[in-house]
Amino acid sequence: MVNPAHPRASADGSTVPPDAGDGATFADPAESFAVAALEAMPGLVAVVDMDADAPLDQWTVAWMNPAGLAMSGYDRADLTQGRVSDWMGLDAAAPARRALAERRPFTQHTTVRRRDGFLYPAEVSMTPLGPVGDGGVRWLLTARDMSEDVETTAGALARAGADQRARLGLSLVARVSDILADTASNAPLGDIAALLMRRVVGWAAFYVDGPTLHEVDDLGGEPQRTRDLRRIAQLSPDVEDPVRDLLLDSRMRTIDIDTAVDPEPGTVTAELIALVRAAHDGADVIATVLPVLGRQRVLGLLAVTHREADPWAEGARDDDRNPDALAGDVTTVLELVARRVGMAMDNSYLYDREHRLAETLQRAMLPEQAEISGLDVWTYYSPNAEHAQVGGDWYDVLQSAGQTVGLVIGDVVGHDVEAAASMGQLRSVVRAYSAEFGDPGTVLERVDRLIAGMRIPRSASLVYAALTPLGDGAWDIAYSRAGHLPPLLVRGGDVRSLDGAGGALIGFGNRPRQTAHERAEPGDVLVFYTDGLVERRNRTMRDGVEALTRVCAAIDTPDAAGVGEELLLRLAEAPEDDVAVVIVRVPDPVGDEPRSWVSPRQRRWQMPVDPQTISRSRHALLRACQAWGIEDTAAAELVVSELVANAVMHGWGRVDLRLEDTGDGLRIEVEDGNPAPPVTRERHSGRVGGFGLHIIDRLADWGWRPTPGGKAVWARLRPQHSGRVRPTS
Structure with missing residues (x-):
């Protein structure tokens, strides 16, 4: 029997629309097998007719298999009254149009719309079956739902992206480790902040707490003077200070600080906001702050602002900014960086403590000559x-x-x-x-x-x-x-x-x-x-x-x-x-x-922080000036006395006195263990002390520089005060 919904073969072998009547028989037993196979196909299979005079995107559905009806949500009556392009999504103005006009097979990836409006991706293929009617063409249309393929591909891409992010993150952390291990680097934390700005964030900086919160570029030694933040928190339990709480915590967590919000005055949060604003030329940003954890406590802070673009994406710009929270994988990388820096800082502090303990012990045992x-x-x-x-x-x-x-x-x-x-x-x-x-x-x-x-x-x-x-x-x-x-x-x-x-x-x-x-x-x-x-x-x-x-x-x-x-x-x-x-x-x-002594034109002495050192430094100066032929030493004695007196009064550790005959003047340098710079006080008749630097300023050009163990204050006597009288041999 011929199924009225199935096509049948004509006498010349071409496929024609199915007969409407029941009780007909198949012209060829193979036809029954082919139709049964099409009926059993899991994907959408349809026979569509395109009239010769109709537009190319208006087709009539002659037949569709049950799986296709289920995929489209239409029944046969609906399909025979509509247009294929309404639900198939074929682009008749693209290469598909030329293939239809030339009556050759083609395949296109498109989006199919179900009757209920649901869209899904599909691969659509059309194959011409032969002429039909008055100049029309009959086509075999197949469509395969690619939703699972798309999901599989998307999952694979996501996994590949995650793997790429992981590799980039690990390479960045490895680079941070290399910077921390590089003993030749003078500013490892500055180098790490620059690396983060190139790779993952818009801006980054490291801060440590001392008398106040301040930015650091090197690991340095442990601050000698720090605030008792825990005591401050106990005295002001109602003051909101999230940055202080982060410094007092021993967990790895992040907080976001909006610099547009005015903080409580005098808090650590207010200090950090002022520093971040200054780094951004006064602009308001949202900064993410992470603790730099040591073994038992927080040693510092890592503050960053965000990028607008995906930092891992190829071609992401370095100057993009984003006020939203950082992506989870970027936050993980920043936490790893903060932990690495924290361990390096802790090791540096431990070495510094051992160094100071050992050197203090050694200096205490050496004589105060x-x-x-x-x-x-x-x-x-x-x-x-x-x-x-x-x-x-x-x-x-x-x-x-x-x-x-x-x-x-x-x-x-x-x-x-x-x-x-x-x-x-x-x-x-x-x-x-x-x-x-x-x-x-x-x-x-x-x-x-x-x-x-x-x-x-x-x-x-x-x-x-x-x-x-x-x-x-x-x-x-x-x-x-x-x-x-x-x-x-x-x-x-x-x-x-x-x-x-x-x-x-x-x-x-x-x-x-x-x-x-x-x-x-x-x-x-x-x-x-x-x-x-x-x-x-x-x-x-x-x-x-x-x-x-x-x-x-x-x-x-x-x-x-x-x-x-x-x-x-x-x-x-x-x-x-x-x-x-x-x-x-x-x-x-x-x-x-x-006489003309042939001797080095520089001297050095190591002296204890003791009042007798002031007198001894003057005697040392006189002996050096005698060897160099400098007879008028009054100005030099005043300068060296004031410099050494300041070191004895305000410094600690050891006083190092260095003299150098530069040829056009005498250079005096005094080093002590106090890293704080010298301060020139305003002269006041009622104040005891504070005039030393004013005296030096009248007699010499002077300045100071930091040293690994503290600071060095130098002074170079001006020519009119150098006192040089060349002796005759």
Whole structure:
């Protein structure tokens, strides 16, 4: 039987519309199989007719399979009265129009509209079946729902995008780690903020809290003065301060700060808003703030503003901004960056604390040298920068009873706090026995016995010398050595090694110690040193001592500081160990008369923060000016006194005094441990102090600069105050 809804074949083999009547039979058994197959097709299958005189987008549906009816939502009666283009979405003005006109197959991706208005993507194909009617063409139309394919493709694209975002985020975090590990970078946090602005955000900056909130570019050391925010929060529990609360929290979370909203005055939030506004030229923005977490507390803040475009999208502009919240994956990257920076800052703070502890311990154990009557004494100590800024090298200058002066220099094995602690114990023992016994050999014997009982874990070497005036300007040198390098006695161009009275390291002496004697004449120089001055990886200890001997033989300067400066310039340019040096020069009233001394044109001294340092600095200045032929020193004495007095009153740690003869003036520099800049007070007759910088300003050009350990204030005397009088030779 012929189904009236099915097409049948004509006598010439072409397909014709189905008959309306029932009871007909198929002309060919194959037709029954083909129609049954079309009926069973899962996608939309339809036979459409296009009249010769009708527009190309007006077609008549002759037949459609059940799956197609279900996909379209129409029934056969509706379809035979409508136009295919109304629901099929074919673009008859595009390449499909040409294919229809040329009666050739084509395929097009389009959007199909169901009867209920639902749209879904589909792949539509049309194949001409042959002529029909008066000049018309019959077409086979198939359509496949591509919703699942689109969803699958969209999911794959989303996963690919997520993978790309993850790779970009990991590469950025890896780059941040590289910046933090780069020891040559002077501003790692500034570099990281610039990296974030190039890659993910519109603007970024790091802030830490001290006396106030301030921006930082480097990891730096832990702030010495910080506010007690927890105490402030307890005193003002009703004050809303979200940035302060973020600093007091120990969780990773983010907050958004709208700079257009006026905060509570005097809060940390108000400080941050002022900083963000200043960074954006006063414009109001919304900033996202993240904590920079250390191991146990928040060390700082990372503030960013947002981009308008997707920061991961290719071609996203760097200057786009967005007031909305950051995307989740960008926030994750920022959290990872903040954590990395926090760990790096925590490690830096930990190292800084250990450094300050070790150096404070070391400096506390070094002597606060006073002026020694009848001798010119210069001392110097520099820890190896590759270690914890502390070691076992030490020296001491002992003003014993009577006129005897004790000199000690030693070296405890190691470069750590334990070495410094052992050095402190040894120094105390030597001081105690030197006050009781005058003979150096006896002192070392008693030190041996006591150290063996104390079980100090580190071995040590030292030289102890006792200098006693002989009454004719000369001095008797009694000394004993415990495994230490022999000191040098320099007389004119002759250098002698005081290698007598040698013995084992301290604690290993099981036999009596010896004492050797030498005579130091006026003008003679004694050089005590540790191995850090002469030992290098590229030369033996013997070669280093020979180099020191050659340098000492060529020295021509009338002050101990000049001798020490010459040694440091020639031998300590790149020390690989701690360096301790003690220079003792016997003044020569005749030989030290003004003449053209060949000596370095700079000097340095290390002094304690003590009122006596002011007087000692003036004496040091006078000796340097004598060596350089500067006779009128009144202005220079005033300047150095004021600079050192300010360092003693307002600084801490150690005072470093440096002088340099520049040829057209005298440059004075004083460094202390206080990083705060010098402040010029307004002059007032009722105020005590505050006039020092005004005095300096009248006599010199001055300024200051930050240093790794604090600050340095410098002054260069103007030519009219340089006091230079060239002596005749």
